[in-house]
Amino acid sequence: MTATAFPLPIAGLWRRWLPALAWTLVLGGMAAMLVLHIEGVQAARGIQGGFGFLFQPAGFRISESLLNVAPEDPYWMSIAAGLVNTLTVAIVAIPLATALGIALGLVGLSSHRLAARCAAIIIAPLRNTPVLLQLFVWYGLLLRLPDMRQAWSPLPSVLLSNRGLALPALHGWLPYAVVALAVLALGWRARRRWGNGALAASLVVAALAWPLLPAVQVDLPVRRGLGLQGGWQPSIEFAALTIGLVVFHAAYIADIVRAAVRAVPVGLVEAGQAMGLTPWKVLRLVIAPYAMRVALPPYANQCLALVKNSTLAIAIGYQELMAVINTAITQTGLALEGIALAVAVYLTLALCLGGGLSAWNARHSRHGPGDTHGARLGERPLWNAAGSKARPWRGRLASAVLAVALAVAAWTLLDWAVLRAVWQGDPSACANAAGACWAAVGENLPLLFFGTMAEPDRGPALVACAALLAAIAVTLAARRAPPRMRAALLAALLAVAAGALTGFPWGGALIGPQRWGGLLVTLILAIAALAAAVPLAFALALLRRSGNRAGSLAAAGLIEAVRGVPLVTQLLFASFVLPMLLGGGVSKFSMALAALTLHTACLLAEVLRGALQAIPPGQMMAARALGMRPALAYACVIWPQARRIAAPAALGVFVGAVKDTSLVSIIGVFDVLGAAKAVVAGTAWRPYHVEVYLAVALLYLAASLALSRVARRMEGRAGLR
DSSP states (O other): OOOOOOOOHHHHHHHHHHHHHHHHHHHHHHHHHHHHHHHHHHHHTTOOOSSGGGGSBOOSOOSSOSSOOOTTSBHHHHHHHHHHHHHHHHHHHHHHHHHHHHHHHHHHTOSOHHHHHHHHHHHHHHHTSOHHHHHHHHHHHHHTSOOGGGOEEEETTEEEETTEEEBOEEESOHHHHHHHHHHHHHHHHHHHHHOHHHHHHHHHHHHHHGGGSOOOEEEOOEEETTEEESSBOOBHHHHHHHHHHHHHHHHHHHHHHHHHHHTSBHHHHHHHHHTTOOHHHHIIIIIHHHHHHHHHHHHHHHHHHHHHHGGGGGGTTOOOHHHHHHHHHHHHOOHHHHHHHHHHHHHHHHHHHHHHHHHHHHHHSTTOOSOOOSOBOTTSOHHHHTTOOOOHHHHHHHHHHHHHHHHHHHHHHHIIIIITOBOSSOHHHHTTOSSOBTHHHHTTHHHHHHTTOOHHHHHHHHHHHHHHHHHHHHHHHOOSSOHHHHHHHHHHHHHHHHHHHHOTTTTOOOOOGGGOOBHHHHHHHHHHHHHHHHHHHHHHHHHHTSSOHHHHHHHHHHHHHHHHSOHHHHHHHHHHHHHHHHTSOOOHHHHHHHHHHHHHHHHHHHHHHHHHHTSOHHHHHHHHHTTOOHHHHIIIIIHHHHHHHHHHHHHHHHHHHHHHGGGGGGGTOOBHHHHHHHHHHSTTTGGGHHHHHHHHHHHHHHHHHHHHHHHHHHHHHHHHO
């Protein structure tokens, strides 16, 4: 009798997971070596590593927080106060941005063309200019408010001045809020099981328990001398940060609302109308529930982006989480520990917020989206689709009122920006002017263009900027030219720019990155980051889709970590940690370029991964059947299709990368925005910060609109194909 050998499943699992285990050990070993190297560098500087500093006195005061923190309190309390400030901004800004975004989105869907055009005009500059630049504009405008003695009082006990906003404060409201939320949650669950009687009973119990809670005290702000006493007094920095984030993200939420409503099937709307529902009920009971399911995933991304963009408060002096951690790193020198804390906190916030919204989406989408066949609302105006039949005289009256308001606004803007503007001269020429002071831009053009570059370096820098701008124009505009001619012209322009900065071949002086500034830094950062991010993104997308579990998990972990951590944190990580890893001598430009490249590559990798997933597997199988190797199949068959599919979304990532170059000023890179800050920092031109920032905003707006137009053109071509 012969014995039969049965394959052991353990052996198969071992062969399956051995490569992944090996990759994990290798990557873990490399990470451990890097950490040990950084700790060695810190020890050589006399810095004792570890998280023990959290229990040491911080030595600095948190000027504004719901938690009272003194300088003698430990670092962990200061960091907790910064986290509370971040959460406060998010709790206030997210509902306001949602409401404003929904309003703009619905106006953009209106059948009234003038109203829809106004919404588009409002949204376009907000989407296509950097949020940091908008924060500076709002901060400067709020500083122009009257002082405390002449504070505005739009409502009783509400005061607005250049020191901030003063509101009545409620003390002792937290127990009432907890009881109300608990009663509503329990009553709603009981209602689903036992009917409306259970909800009524829970409300009666809450009413009986209400008198047992402590009394609520109202604290009103009162003028005392040159200041205020009492109430809740959020600072001007908090107000600027909140307004900037609300307005910026409302523009994106408006586009999400428009796209979600247009995705509603026409059949559902017609069914609601056939049932005799009024236009308002069609909107509330048919369009809104379906659109909410479509809009929730991108809306969740905007909420996460708002939380991450709150780190920009570091630039205007508001002490949120990242600003407090940056102060702690500066005092203790523990860069690795501080950045690790920031990464852990922001990833936790992203997981909690994203997980909560995902659970809500899964709960309300478990029955399916309903009718998914047939035509969509598409370009049909919302109010017509909902069945609204407004009277002609109402439409004409609304058009007349809106036209008058637009005419008044246009005349006011023209009068301020052109008719009464001062175009040249010193600050004294603008002192008594009623219009814009464009002389602040004209007199400081050398600083905006060249930064602090020496006079002999400005000529070659101007040549390099002109060549780079021409190369961008060739890339974006010369689409009908033959590819070889376009490539040759592009190579020639890049060679001119490189020759101007290196002095080759005519023997000029080398101008290194340490001497760059102004527009040159912005152009080179944007071009170099995008050029380096494309191959890295393609490699990450392929690695994440590969069959190698360890490689796929490593790529997924890197992409999700970079996407979940604010770019400001990544820039600070590059600024503090890269010199330790590379032994010093790393320019700030190189640090900023590394952070921007990795951030853009991880965002672009997800776009490319989606495009690769949209290509049928039979394409690769057919290419392999023809005898192509995998590399040749990807180059000749897969990549051309993926590039065409991903082009519109990829150009959206490119627009974001161009705007993200404005953040490098946080770590001391002297780009265009940094030069504008230097102009405004001077006492002479400080009152005219709006004009300076508007000039910089026009530069970013032109670049973003050019890329957006190319994206729409590519999207149209892809749709025709």
